[in-house]
Amino acid sequence: MMGATRKYPDELRDRAIRLVLDLVKDREASVTGACRKVGAELGINADNTLRGWAKQAQIDRGMRPGSTSADAARMRALERENAELRRVNAILRTASAFFAAELDHR
Numbered sequence: 001m002m003g004a005t006r007k008y009p010d011e012l013r014d015r016a017i018r019l020v021l022d023l024v025k026d027r028e029a030s031v032t033g034a035c036r037k038v039g040a041e042l043g044i045n046a047d048n049t050l051r052g053w054a055k056q057a058q059i060d061r062g063m064r065p066g067s068t069s070a071d072a073a074r075m076r077a078l079e080r081e082n083a084e085l086r087r088v089n090a091i092l093r094t095a096s097a098f099f100a101a102e103l104d105h106r
Helices: 010-025 031-041 047-060 069-104
Strands: none
Touching: 010 031, 010 047, 010 069, 031 047
């Protein structure tokens, strides 16, 4: 399965996050204000996009409570594994019932 294409390159995203966090750290602006300023400078039109990036970066760096990106990725991997195990288990249950029926007819 392919991921969604990204509208903004990773380098721009990383730079924007760094600039926002620097403004917030230096108490020059709130996260929202910093996102507006940096977004205007870098041509990132969606305030919510940049704010989401900045908030997730704060979580990942332990500056704000929440689920880190690593935790979210681990959870997605476990959910995929769980779904696959459920699918395999269903196949095995069906096969087991089939072979049990075959043995009963002998």
